[in-house]
Amino acid sequence: MTRYDVIVIGGGPAGLAAACSAHDEGVKVLLIEREARLGGILKQCIHDGFGLIRFGEKLSGPEYAARYVEEFKKRNIESKTLCFVTRLEKKGEEFELALVSRNGVETVSSSSIVLATGCRERTAKQVNIHGTRPAGVYTAGAAQLLTNICGVLPTKRCVILGSGDIGLIMARRLTLEGAEVLGVYEAKSTPSGLTRNIHQCLNDYNIPLHLSKTVTRVFGERRLEAVEIASVDERMQPIAGTEEIIECDALILSVGLIPENELAESIGIKLDGGTKGPVCDAQLQTLCDGAYCCGNALHVNDLVDYVSESGDVAGKNAAHHSNKKRELIDIKSGGNVAYFVPQKIDRNADNGAVTCYLRCREPLDGCTLRIKSGETTIFEKRFAFMRPPEMERICVDLSNEKIGGADALFVDIEVSK
Amino acid sequence: MKELVCIVCPNSCTLHIETAANGEINVSGNRCKRGIDFAKDELTDPKRTISSTVKTVFSDAPVLPVRVSAEIPKSKIFDVMKKINSVTLTRRIGIGETVIENVLGLGVDIIATDSILTEN
Numbered sequence: 001m002t003r004y005d006v007i008v009i010g011g012g013p014a015g016l017a018a019a020c021s022a023h024d025e026g027v028k029v030l031l032i033e034r035e036a037r038l039g040g041i042l043k044q045c046i047h048d049g050f051g052l053i054r055f056g057e058k059l060s061g062p063e064y065a066a067r068y069v070e071e072f073k074k075r076n077i078e079s080k081t082l083c084f085v086t087r088l089e090k091k092g093e094e095f096e097l098a099l100v101s102r103n104g105v106e107t108v109s110s111s112s113i114v115l116a117t118g119c120r121e122r123t124a125k126q127v128n129i130h131g132t133r134p135a136g137v138y139t140a141g142a143a144q145l146l147t148n149i150c151g152v153l154p155t156k157r158c159v160i161l162g163s164g165d166i167g168l169i170m171a172r173r174l175t176l177e178g179a180e181v182l183g184v185y186e187a188k189s190t191p192s193g194l195t196r197n198i199h200q201c202l203n204d205y206n207i208p209l210h211l212s213k214t215v216t217r218v219f220g221e222r223r224l225e226a227v228e229i230a231s232v233d234e235r236m237q238p239i240a241g242t243e244e245i246i247e248c249d250a251l252i253l254s255v256g257l258i259p260e261n262e263l264a265e266s267i268g269i270k271l272d273g274g275t276k277g278p279v280c281d282a283q284l285q286t287l288c289d290g291a292y293c294c295g296n297a298l299h300v301n302d303l304v305d306y307v308s309e310s311g312d313v314a315g316k317n318a319a320h321h322s323n324k325k326r327e328l329i330d331i332k333s334g335g336n337v338a339y340f341v342p343q344k345i346d347r348n349a350d351n352g353a354v355t356c357y358l359r360c361r362e363p364l365d366g367c368t369l370r371i372k373s374g375e376t377t378i379f380e381k382r383f384a385f386m387r388p389p390e391m392e393r394i395c396v397d398l399s400n401e402k403i404g405g406a407d408a409l410f411v412d413i414e415v416s417k
Numbered sequence: 418m419k420e421l422v423c424i425v426c427p428n429s430c431t432l433h434i435e436t437a438a439n440g441e442i443n444v445s446g447n448r449c450k451r452g453i454d455f456a457k458d459e460l461t462d463p464k465r466t467i468s469s470t471v472k473t474v475f476s477d478a479p480v481l482p483v484r485v486s487a488e489i490p491k492s493k494i495f496d497v498m499k500k501i502n503s504v505t506l507t508r509r510i511g512i513g514e515t516v517i518e519n520v521l522g523l524g525v526d527i528i529a530t531d532s533i534l535t536e537n
Contacts, residue, residue: 048466060482062482151479176494177469195422204465
């Protein structure tokens with residue numbers, strides 16, 4: 001059984017960054033990727049807008065991925081592609097992974113692991129769409145894979161449910177390829193995707209956005225023929241009598257992304273209900289010693305630039321992993337915070353410059369973010385506006401000198417009067 | 418007074434544009450200078466970038482992702498798409514290489530954005 005210092009699970013932007021930063025600390029690294037090519041989901045995200053912060057350039061997904069793949073390859077880090085982790089176990093202080101690949105089944109072990117497993121899309125079954133099971137119901141990511149990798153057009157006339165970024169991006173992509181996108185329907189009263197995507201994907205192409213509406217039923221035997229749309233109330237429940245039927249050949253679903261953490265859960269790693277990713281400290285170590293997490297597996301990001309940043313942090317810390325005892329305190333979130341990462345601070349680690357990621361629960365104008373240690377405000381930042389689809393990133397000094405003797409920190413967003 | 422959202426960077430600033438009597442355009446609400454250029458272009462000659470795929474003859478990659486090398490006039494988007502869709506790639510080209518040079522005489526190339534055809 002081959003032993004490594006760090007095993008990175010996932011070869012997308014998070015895993016590639018983590019593998020490079022771990023390698024640069026002088027340790028033995030293995031990266032495992034289930035697909036044939038590295039790059040993760042970026043391979044099918046052919047639109048631009050990636051890398052504005054990281055490289056100061058507006059790159060397409062494949063081009064951003066290529067930058068990191070080049071960094072990875074020039075370091076000669078060992079990788080196994082078309083390789084899937086079928087079992088993860090913690091045995092004492094070591095991790096043991098069972099892998100299946102073209103070489104058959106093998107076992108590898110390491111002192112630490114980095115979970116860079118990305119996220120998956122929410123499906124029709126999870127959003128209560130009734131009716132038959134015809135062909136033509138696709139998640140936006142599946143439609144994207146078909147269009148951009150397989151080179152087939154999944155629809156000529158479609159309805160998009162959900163105003164998440166992938167749905168908006170596909171509204172534009174499908175329109176460019178000659179499909180008719182009848183409309184984007186969003187159950188919430190505000191859009192879910194980035195503001196600039198509403199403008200450059202919908203407004204630019206006169207694709208209507210309908211808020212407070214959802215798809216309740218699909219029709220068709222072998223192929224989708226129509227969907228039923230209904231208006232919804234504040235609790236996103238359909239309002240009887242508001243139903244309308246729209247004929248179409250595809251329903252594209254963009255109803256949310258969920259961090260993929262089956263491996264984490266298999267070894268009992270505690271997840272945060274807000275992020276759906278593992279609870280982590282500022283070094284991005286989960287509550288399972290030696291298991292680190294980064295990228296969309298940790299929380300769903302808007303910008304890949306921050307995914308790479310989290311990979312840098314997780315990889316570097318995984319390389320330096322020792323089984324030194326941690327002294328963890330909570331960072332508790334107030335009512336206006338949908339989630340805050342990290343959820344814990346290890347007093348025995350260096351927290352002089354902690355990168356934190358957060359989202360507000362609902363749109364807020366003229367607000368202040370505050371982190372408190374007891375009654376003392378240790379960090380404050382004003383925002384002209386905050387929107388749930390637009391994640392905020394802050395860099396905070398959470399060293400022991402700064403936080404004092406508190407047994408928990410508290411973060412909340414207050415709307416200024 | 419016109420209001421529009423800048424799409425240059427993730428900040429998505431809401432821009433307020435006033436056109437003075439003498440034709441001068443005044444922009445506010447921008448957090449950087451790129452917003453001013455964007456606003457002026459939007460009013461006079463809106464430009465966009467587009468990304469798409471070209472058909473290939475290769476079974477390992479039936480389509481290759483491409484994009485415009487620089488912004489094109491918004492009004493030309495579908496004409497450029499038609500040109501991209503008329504191509505069938507018969508050579509294995511790599512990331513950054515030109516698929517269509519100076520598309521529609523716009524001074525912009527269509528370039529490959531993935532090296533799938535040139536990786537072993």
